[in-house]
Amino acid sequence: MRSFAHVFCRLLPVALGIFLWSGCGRNEEAEQRTAGRLPVAARRGSIGLSVLTLTNPFFKEIADTMSREAAKHGYEVLVVSGEFDVAKQQNQVKDFIVRRVSAIVLTPCDSKAIGSAIQEASTAGIPVFTADIACLAPGVGVICHVATDNYSGGKQAAQAMIEALRGRGNVAILDHPEVESVLLRTKGFEEVIAAENQTPDVAIRIVAKIPGGGVKDKSFKATEDLIQAHPDLSGIFAINDPSALGASAALEKAGKRAQIKIVGFDGQLEGKQAIKAGKIHADPIQFPDRIGAETVRVIMDHFAGKEVPKELLIPTSLYRKADAEKDPMLK
C-alpha cells in the first residue's frame, strides 16, 4: 500500500502537468491552423458557432466550410456544439459574449427557448445569424437565416416520385411533423402530386402518412406496418435519409424492393451509397457546404454595410443513380 501511495504522489503532478500542457498545446495548434495554411487576410475577429450536434455530418460540414471561408476574410470560427441541450447552448452563447466575438451563428437546439440567448447577444451588440434551423421566438432580432429551401425540395421529391412510378400508383409518406422543415417538405410534395394529378398522365394517390421519427429504427417498424396495411403500395417518400434507409431495410426484409420505390431527402453519404446501389430511387440533396459558405458571405456583407435579406434559401437538387455513379465521393 505504501508503494501505491508513493507512486501516486509522484505521478499526480506529472499528470496534472500533462493535462495543463495539453490544454495549451491545443490552443496554439488551433491558431496556427487558421494562421498558417490558408491565404489569410489580417486577423479581424472571430465568429462564434454553436451547432445542434457535431455527431451529424451535416452540421460538421457546415462548421468546416464556415471555418474555411471565414479564414479567407481573416476571421476565426469558434465551433461548439449544444448536443441537443438548449441550456448548454445558452451558456455557450454567454461565453461568446464574454469573448466579444464579432458575430454569432446558431443552429438552435430549441427554436423557441433559444430566443432569450439571442436577445442577450443582440443587447451586447453582437449580430446573430441562424443556419439550417430558424429561431421561432417572437420579437427576436436575427439578422439573417440561411437554410435549405425545403419547400421546393419537397416539390422535387414529388417529381422524382412521379418519374419513378411512371405516373401511376399508391404512395405513402414517412413523416416527422414535429419539425418545421419537414412540414415544408411534405407540403411541397403533396402540392405537386395534387397539381400533377390534374394532368391525364398522372394518377398518384397518397394513401398514408405515418410518423417515422426521422430515424432508422422507428421508420423500419413503421414501414413494416405500412406494407401490411397497404399491400398494393408502390412508392414511399421518406422525409430524410435515415427514414429512407429504415424503409429500405424493411422492404428488403419483406422482399418488396422491386415493387416499392423510395424517394428520400438529404444526400448524406449513406443515402447516396443507397442510391448508387439502387435501394433508394432519388434524393433531393441539401448542400451544407453552401449553407456554411453563404452564412459567411452574409456575415461579411453585413459588416460591409450592405443590406442583407432576412432569409436566404439554398435550393436542393435531385440526385439519381446516374449522379451517384459519377460522384467521386463514392468511388
Add this chain to the structure above:
Amino acid sequence: MNLDLRIRFYRFLSSYGMLLVLVLLCAYFSWATWTEQNPTGADAGRQLAKAISRRTQRETREVRVLIVARDIPEDIHFASALRAELLKSGVSVVETVNGQPVDARRALEKIGAAGGQVDLIAWNAAAAEWNLFADLSAFSATRQAKVMQPASYRWPDFLKADNLRNVANQIVVIAIVAIGMTMVIITGGIDLSVGSLIALSAVISTRLIRDLAGAEQAGAVGMAIACATGIGACAAAGLCSGVIVTLLDIPAFIVTLGMMLVASGVGFILAEGQSIYQVPDSFVWLGRGADLFNIPNAVVLMLIAYAAGYLVMERMALGRYVYAVGGNRQAARFSGVPLKRVLVFVYTISGALAGLGGVIIASQLKSGAPTYGVMYELYVIAAVVVGGTSLAGGQGKILGTLIGAFIIAVIQNGMNLTGVESYTQKVVLGLLILGAVSLDRFRRYGLELLVQRSAAGHRKP
C-alpha cells in the same frame, strides 16, 4: 516529527485540497485568457475625446470628426460622451452614427454626396472591425481620413465581472440540486431521478402559468403558485422514491432509475412534446434578474440554499442523523436514529431541490420543455464526488459540494473561453472525476497509513 508533519499535510489536503484545485484552475484560466480588452461606454468616450483634442491642437486647420459606434446602450453612451466632450473643446463633429454597418455606409455616402469631408473617424474597437472600413478610400468623404479608438488594456477574459457572473449563473442549477444529492449520497444512497425532475418541474410550472395563471398576462402571485406546485410535485416524487427505498428495502439506484423514467415520461405527456413558452416577460426575474449588488438572483438563492444546507448538516440533529445513517446503519438504528424518516426526508429534499432547479432553468430560458435536464444527474453526482463526498456514504461536506460544482463550472467555462472543442471537454471532465475519486482514495489511504505508523512508532520505545 517528519511523520507528524506529513499527517498534518494529509489532513490539510483532505479539508482544503479541492479548494486548492479550484484556486489553481482559476489562476490557470486567468493566465490562459489574458487578452486585449477594448473599452466602450462613457468613460472610454471621454478618454478618446481627450486624446483627439490633444491631437487636433497641433493641427493648424479645422479637423472634422465622424463618430461611429453600434446601437447598444453602452455604445450610445460612448458616442454621446465623446461628442459632448469634443464639442466642448471646439472640435467639429460632422455626424454621429449609432447603428449597424449599413447605417454607417449610408452616412458616409450621404456626407460624400453633399461634398463633405471627414478628417478623422472616432470609433470603438467593435466598429473598427467592420469590413466596411477595410478600405477607407472607397468613399469620397473619407479619402484623407485617419482613425482613432480608445486605448486598449490587457486583462483576462476569465476575470471579467460579466464572466464571473456567468460562471456562477451557469452552475446554479447543478449546485442547488447537488445539495440534496449530497445528503442522499451521505446516507449511502443515490438519486438518479433529479435530471428528469428538473424537466418535470419546468414543464409543470410553465404549463400552469400558460393554462391557469393567464399566460403572458400572469401576475407574480400566479407564477409563484405555479412554481410552488412544480416544486411540490417533484418533492412528492422524491417522497415516493424515499418511501419505496425504505419500506420495500429496494436499492435506491433502481428505485430512482424508475422514477427517472416516470418523471421524464410525465413531463413529455404534460408538455405534449413541445416547449411551453407562453409566459410573461417578468418570469425571467429569478433566472436573469440581479437585484442585490448586481449579483444574479439565482446565485443569491443558491447561496441561501447552501447556508441552509450547511446549518442543517452541521448544526442540527437531523444532519447528524444523516451522517449516522450513512456511516453505520446498524449502529444508527440501535442508538435510536429514526432511520426511515431520515431516509424519506433526504429523498424528498432532493426531489424538491430538483424542482427548484427546474423552475430556475425555466426562468433562465423563459420556457419549459421536457428535454431539459438531460444528463444533469451525472453532473450533479460529479459535483458531489469532486467535492469530496464519499459514494460509500457517511462522509462529505455541503460546502465541499459547492466547491465541486464550481470546479466543474470553471473548467467548462474556461474551456469554452480558450476554445477547447466539446469532445475534448467531455474527456477532461471525465478525467477530472476520475482524478477526484483517486485523490480521495489516495489521501485516505495515506492518512490511515501514516496514522497507523505513527501509532506504531509511539508504541515502540
